[in-house]
Amino acid sequence: xxxxxxxxxxxxxxxxxxxxxxxxxxxxxxxxxxxxxxxxxxxxxxxxxxxxxxxxxxxxxxxxxxxxxxxxxxxxxxxxxxxxxxxxxxxxxxxxxxxxxxxxxxxxxxxxxxxxxxxxxxxxxxxxxxxxxxxxxxxxxxxxxxxxxxxxxxxxxxxxxxxxxxxxxxxxxxxxxxxxxxxxxxxxxxxxxxxxxxxxxxxxxxxxxxxxxxxxxxxxxxxxxxxxxxxxxxxxxxxxxxxxxxxxxxxxxxxxxxxxxxxxxxxxxxxxxxxxxxxxxxxxxxxxxxxxxxxxxxxxxxxxxxxxxxxxxxxxxxxxxxxxxxxxxxxxxxxxxxxxxxxxxxxxxxxxxxxxxxxxxxxxxxxxxxx
Amino acid sequence: xxxxxxxxxxxxxxxxxxxxxxxxxxxxxxxxxxxxxxxxxxxxxxxxxxxxxxxxxxxxxxxxxxxxxxxxxxxxxxxxxxxxxxxxxxxxxxxxxxxxxxxxxxxxxxxxxxxxxxxxxxxxxxxxxxxxxxxxxxxxxxxxxxxxxxxxxxxxxxxxxxxxxxxxxxxxxxxxxxxxxxxxxxxxxxxxxxxxxxxxxxxxxxxxxxxxxxxxxxxxxxxxxxxxxxxxxxxxxxxxxxxxxxxxxxxxxxxxxxxxxxxxxxxxxxxxxxxxxxxxxxxxxxxxxxxxxxxxxxxxxxxxxxxxxxxxxxxxxxxxxxxxxxxxxxxxxxxxxxxxxxxxxxxxxxxxxxxxxxxxxxxxxxxxxxxxxxxxxxxxxxxxxxxxxxxxxxxxxxxxxxxxxxxxxxxxxxxxxxxxxxxxxxxxxxxxxxxxxxxxxxxxxxxxxxxxxxxxxxxxxxxxxxxxxxxxxxxxxxxxxxxxxxxxxxxxxxxxxxxxxxxxxxxxxxxxxxxxxxxxxxxxxxxxxxxxxxxxxxxxxxxxxxxxxxxxxxxxxxxxxxxxxxxxxxxxxxxxxxxxxxxxxxxxxxxxxxxxxxxxxxxxxxxxxxxxxxxxxxxxxxxxxx
Numbered sequence: 001x002x003x004x005x006x007x008x009x010x011x012x013x014x015x016x017x018x019x020x021x022x023x024x025x026x027x028x029x030x031x032x033x034x035x036x037x038x039x040x041x042x043x044x045x046x047x048x049x050x051x052x053x054x055x056x057x058x059x060x061x062x063x064x065x066x067x068x069x070x071x072x073x074x075x076x077x078x079x080x081x082x083x084x085x086x087x088x089x090x091x092x093x094x095x096x097x098x099x100x101x102x103x104x105x106x107x108x109x110x111x112x113x114x115x116x117x118x119x120x121x122x123x124x125x126x127x128x129x130x131x132x133x134x135x136x137x138x139x140x141x142x143x144x145x146x147x148x149x150x151x152x153x154x155x156x157x158x159x160x161x162x163x164x165x166x167x168x169x170x171x172x173x174x175x176x177x178x179x180x181x182x183x184x185x186x187x188x189x190x191x192x193x194x195x196x197x198x199x200x201x202x203x204x205x206x207x208x209x210x211x212x213x214x215x216x217x218x219x220x221x222x223x224x225x226x227x228x229x230x231x232x233x234x235x236x237x238x239x240x241x242x243x244x245x246x247x248x249x250x251x252x253x254x255x256x257x258x259x260x261x262x263x264x265x266x267x268x269x270x271x272x273x274x275x276x277x278x279x280x281x282x283x284x285x286x287x288x289x290x291x292x293x294x295x296x297x298x299x300x301x302x303x304x305x306x307x308x309x310x311x312x313x314x315x316x317x318x319x320x321x322x323x324x325x326x327x328x329x330x331x332x333x334x335x336x337x338x339x340x341x342x343x344x345x346x347x348x349x350x351x352x353x354x355x356x357x358x359x360x361x362x363x364x365x366x367x368x369x370x371x
Numbered sequence: 372x373x374x375x376x377x378x379x380x381x382x383x384x385x386x387x388x389x390x391x392x393x394x395x396x397x398x399x400x401x402x403x404x405x406x407x408x409x410x411x412x413x414x415x416x417x418x419x420x421x422x423x424x425x426x427x428x429x430x431x432x433x434x435x436x437x438x439x440x441x442x443x444x445x446x447x448x449x450x451x452x453x454x455x456x457x458x459x460x461x462x463x464x465x466x467x468x469x470x471x472x473x474x475x476x477x478x479x480x481x482x483x484x485x486x487x488x489x490x491x492x493x494x495x496x497x498x499x500x501x502x503x504x505x506x507x508x509x510x511x512x513x514x515x516x517x518x519x520x521x522x523x524x525x526x527x528x529x530x531x532x533x534x535x536x537x538x539x540x541x542x543x544x545x546x547x548x549x550x551x552x553x554x555x556x557x558x559x560x561x562x563x564x565x566x567x568x569x570x571x572x573x574x575x576x577x578x579x580x581x582x583x584x585x586x587x588x589x590x591x592x593x594x595x596x597x598x599x600x601x602x603x604x605x606x607x608x609x610x611x612x613x614x615x616x617x618x619x620x621x622x623x624x625x626x627x628x629x630x631x632x633x634x635x636x637x638x639x640x641x642x643x644x645x646x647x648x649x650x651x652x653x654x655x656x657x658x659x660x661x662x663x664x665x666x667x668x669x670x671x672x673x674x675x676x677x678x679x680x681x682x683x684x685x686x687x688x689x690x691x692x693x694x695x696x697x698x699x700x701x702x703x704x705x706x707x708x709x710x711x712x713x714x715x716x717x718x719x720x721x722x723x724x725x726x727x728x729x730x731x732x733x734x735x736x737x738x739x740x741x742x743x744x745x746x747x748x749x750x751x752x753x754x755x756x757x758x759x760x761x762x763x764x765x766x767x768x769x770x771x772x773x774x775x776x777x778x779x780x781x782x783x784x785x786x787x788x789x790x791x792x793x794x795x796x797x798x799x800x801x802x803x804x805x806x807x808x809x810x811x812x813x814x815x816x817x818x819x820x821x822x823x824x825x826x827x828x829x830x831x832x833x834x835x836x837x838x839x840x841x842x843x844x845x846x847x848x849x850x851x852x853x854x855x856x857x858x859x860x861x862x863x864x865x866x867x868x869x870x871x872x873x874x875x876x877x878x879x880x881x882x883x884x885x886x887x888x889x890x891x892x893x894x895x896x897x898x899x900x901x902x903x904x905x906x907x908x909x910x911x912x913x914x915x916x917x918x919x920x921x922x923x924x925x926x927x928x929x930x931x932x933x934x935x936x937x938x939x940x941x942x943x944x945x946x947x948x949x950x951x952x953x954x955x956x957x958x959x960x961x962x963x964x965x966x967x968x969x970x971x972x973x974x975x976x977x978x979x980x981x982x983x984x985x986x987x988x989x990x991x992x993x994x995x996x997x
Contacts, residue, residue: 002572004651020458024808024812024826024828025808025811025812025813025826026812026813026825026827029812029813029826030811030812030813030826031744031811031812031813032811032812039744041740042740042741042743044737045738045740045741046741048745049734049735049738049741050735053732053734053735054731056695056727056731057727058726060698060702060723060724063702064702064723064724067702067705067706068705068710068711070922071641071705071706071707071709071712072710072711073640073642073709073710074708074709077709080642080643080902081583081641081642081643081646081707081708081709082643082707082840083643084578084643084646084703084707085644085646085647085648085698086646086647086648086650087646087647090699090703091647091650091699094695094696094699095692095695095696097691097693098692098695099970102688102689102691102692102734105734105738106684106688106690108682108687109681109737109738109739109741110681110685112686112738112740112741113677113680113681113684113740114681115740116679116740116743116784117677117739118677118739119681121412127946133759135517169511169514169517170509170511170512170517171509171607173672173746173747175708175748175757175815176592177812178746178813180743180744181672181740181741181742181743181744181746182743182744182746182747183672183674183743184672184673184674185434186607186608186673186674187511187601187607188394188601188602188606188607189608189674191674192674204813204825206813207814207815208672208746208747208815208816209509209747209894210436210504210505210509210512210817211512212436212512212517212518213432213433213436213819214432215436215817215818215819216432216815216817216819216820216821217467218823219822244890271487288378299821301780305824321438325543328435330431330432331432331433331853339401345928357912
């Protein structure tokens, strides 16, 4: 009976193993459900190493279970067992076999390490995107298209995207598990990473390096779309948005130009009457804000990831954010618009705290920022 | 009498503050390390409660980062390492047949530096918050600009505690090289002594690196130097290299003594000599050597390029070979043996499969292209907890139950002991096994919360339940200790049918350890005598007076001095509301006073000779008959 008991210890392990192989976790986040060639190769490497290692585990566990059962001290054993010094043959075996097992892992490791660290930053066929990490948001700049966005990254499917990873403050780490592994953003340096998406979808991105209070909330989305749709999106980002239509939105624009534009860029009318991107780069770029998946990267505008935007939800999210950004993302630089005193960057909000009506105007203006 | 000096003896608290006896210092380390272990464990429970549900608000973001940083820092520097030192102090001189360590005074300095450094780190909770930049304190996050005052406590507290560790490491190197009993050649040393010896060598080479790093960070924070300021030509990756050149060997500093403990226990309870003893010794040395060659595997995502990554990847994988040798040697020590189960041997038996599971994920992490998915995710959290908790803590708990009678003269309760093993074992796997999956499913580490509907809810909940179970186990161990402490001191000298020298003397060991230094005639010295039908060791010397070092308060005052100086430096530029505080801190008066206490203590130590005292033959004979 006791041998069966030993076997029972292995059962949960096997159960977990099948769980692993079935690739659980959420589809647009899990590294076990790759949506691009980089993540696929990484999963191959993970599978090779995990298989070899599970083989090792099984050998050790079976031997160990056998020893624990067979060589327990029995009643009445007073004589010492034979004092064995060692066994050269056995010891050589368990030195040499692991060596070959490691070789099985080492060869593809070196191959993929070079292959996946390739630098596409000069490749004209690749889409060049500069990623600037900030406490606690991401800025994406399409270098050739002269387009900037924040939090929501749009990429074409089937095309290599070369990321130029930089940071404005501390070390962050750019990670989209479903598309491929991560790389750090180091102050004063540029790292290069390439990813590619096979199929359209929304994939979740994370910051993987502790970067301060709201490290946990530094999420972003990668929306992979077919090339034509991507081109349409780029054109939309380059085309000025229309003047606000409603009276409330117009009021919102005035407030935005007074208070927000020193940090946030957006389409607005300049002194010469020309409509173009205006504003500072200290905060997230808000061009085409009305089309984004989320507010602040974590408040979803839709009922499911990648689903259609629910306007009411979106308005609520923007309102919640504007009213108390510190509650939603502690430690970020966005001032509380209704509490000038004690909030960061007090000087930004001219004319004192905004009323609820003014916040509503701002919300109306912001959600209207789309083509 | 030729060498009669007055015997200085203290009682009560003063006895503990002034002791230079390695066994008492071992107990002090155990108490100190144990207290910090409870603190670190409490912090772990807080972390897990916060992550029990998505978007939980049990801890706020800032508090969470402090708890997280202190959990890591406390566990590594202030809990497991001192507990290792506790066993090294309590056991090594006994295992090699010595009367004490080489430098008893330095040994006491080591303990007090560790303890007061650790205290300094932990009082940060009551002054402007604990460190919050992670236990690795990566710059620029750990610079003044991005983190709180707590990081100053990290820098100075670890600096002071580090002095203690380095002193301890050097002491054990000298002790093991110089103070072995006649016949105790290197290749007859018990494995715990061997692994501690290699660990001490690693400390000697690795701790100067962290010391340098901490000095740079201290200058950066307290005196605005620019080592890590990119705008001024500094480099932030420099910190990572320095930290991990220390940090990786540190992993082996921690785990090697656990390997030693397991070797002792497996061999004792299987009633067999260790299988492949010499292979074990060389594997240990090889692991120690390779441990210095692999630090870059902590930095695969830093962007060092494929050549560096590939080289360090292969070097890392190689460590699996000597480690594998050890695993198989343990299994084959049990093969053909008569393994019996009690709390100590259960923890040792639990160690082997658990540690193997931590080891195999280590090999997986060593593959850079795959590591880009694992790195800084919960997969890594799972891996190193399998190694450090599943390996080291299991080893330490095994050692605790194994050597408790030798250290305290009392046997721990077996029923409570077994209960604590099973709750710990089950709780441990529940907590950390699922974290592998959390990592692969996209959960980054060091996050204070996670959004719902990302597929991470259930496993986080299971993990928390497991952590609580480990908490129950810890309470059971404390109850066990309390219950045991109320019983009479009646442990036999050799309760487990031991094989090494520490079991040849009474429990607890008398202050001079060996009345006569034993003659060692082979590996497992005591066992060799036993199978030849002898009850005790053959002495190597005639009975004579034993020279003992005098107790001294100076190690304590030296450390207190640095503790005070630490505050002085940290708050020199602080704006106090209070004019008096402003004056004494602002003009470095507190810092100076602290340093003065330390320097005067050192001066006193050098100008007054310590002749020690002797235990005379009559007294030795009296104790035997008593």
